[in-house]
Amino acid sequence: MSTFFYSIIGGISYGMVLFLLSAGVSIVFGLMNVVNLAHGMLFMLAAYAGIAVMQAVGSFWLGLVVAVFSAGIVGLIIERGFLRTLYSKQLSQILVCFGFIYIITNLTLWAYGPVPKVLTVPAAFTNSVPIGAYQLSYYRIAIIVVGLVLCGVLYWAQERTKVGAIIRAGMEKPEMVYTLGINLMAVNVGAFFVGSCLSGLAGFLGTGIIGGVTHVTGESVVFLAIAVCIVGGVGSVQGALTGALLIAVLNSLAKTYYPPLAQYMMYILMALVIMVRPSGIVGKK
Numbered sequence: 001m002s003t004f005f006y007s008i009i010g011g012i013s014y015g016m017v018l019f020l021l022s023a024g025v026s027i028v029f030g031l032m033n034v035v036n037l038a039h040g041m042l043f044m045l046a047a048y049a050g051i052a053v054m055q056a057v058g059s060f061w062l063g064l065v066v067a068v069f070s071a072g073i074v075g076l077i078i079e080r081g082f083l084r085t086l087y088s089k090q091l092s093q094i095l096v097c098f099g100f101i102y103i104i105t106n107l108t109l110w111a112y113g114p115v116p117k118v119l120t121v122p123a124a125f126t127n128s129v130p131i132g133a134y135q136l137s138y139y140r141i142a143i144i145v146v147g148l149v150l151c152g153v154l155y156w157a158q159e160r161t162k163v164g165a166i167i168r169a170g171m172e173k174p175e176m177v178y179t180l181g182i183n184l185m186a187v188n189v190g191a192f193f194v195g196s197c198l199s200g201l202a203g204f205l206g207t208g209i210i211g212g213v214t215h216v217t218g219e220s221v222v223f224l225a226i227a228v229c230i231v232g233g234v235g236s237v238q239g240a241l242t243g244a245l246l247i248a249v250l251n252s253l254a255k256t257y258y259p260p261l262a263q264y265m266m267y268i269l270m271a272l273v274i275m276v277r278p279s280g281i282v283g284k285k
Helices: 002-032 039-057 060-083 090-112 138-160 162-172 174-179 184-210 217-232 237-257 259-276
Strands: 128-131 134-137
Touching: 002 039, 002 134, 002 138, 002 184, 002 217, 002 237, 039 060, 039 090, 039 184, 039 217, 060 090, 060 184, 090 217, 128 138, 134 138, 138 162, 138 184, 138 237, 162 174, 162 184, 217 237, 217 259, 237 259
Parallel strands: none
Antiparallel strands: 128 134
16 A cells, blocks of 8 residues: 555656646647747756756755746747747747757757766755655655645636736637737747746756756657646646646556556557547647
């Protein structure tokens, strides 16, 4: 029983990292119709930047702030400099993003080398809670709490605020929003920045769970984000959370009880969702 419970909790903590990573992809695609395949690069760059600052000044919290805002700034540069003229032109978006993937991957390989960079967890989070024969670290518990809090904030902003109403309307009828005199472009830029910052937060905090960051991390995590959007559905916080938790928990259970299945679990889940509900579990038809 303790093994099952530990697998569930471990999967939820990893799922929160996937949620923070994919929430921006889901909202940006639903609102702006932009397939941002460079999103994983923000995850990777934030991890490198945060770890570098933390090692230089010895402050985990300063590294966290730098990681979040560096991802947000780089995301704005990509959107304002290259993607803003390519809305609804998905093939062109993909080509531009692949260019960024290769450029940033090679730059990080040149700057940091192939050896993984590992996050040093603050001493306050190094202790753990015993679960049977296992130990659940305070760090994983903290990530779960952070993910749940941010999920609640994002859901409230989406469903209970004026900006959230504009975002929802922009996903359904952008022409009508413009007709009402609302500057949807400013909302788009803000949503892109917030999504990029969330990716940076996931990159910095998630490094302590995934075992480190390398120059190929960005390529691998972007496909995880896309898988989350396919399973949960695009355009909503609840869709990102649903897809992230399902993928992470099922993957964790597979690793515990039948490891050979773990690497295929995400693809099996995607195939089943596409066959039964192509718009995603929470996505609109």
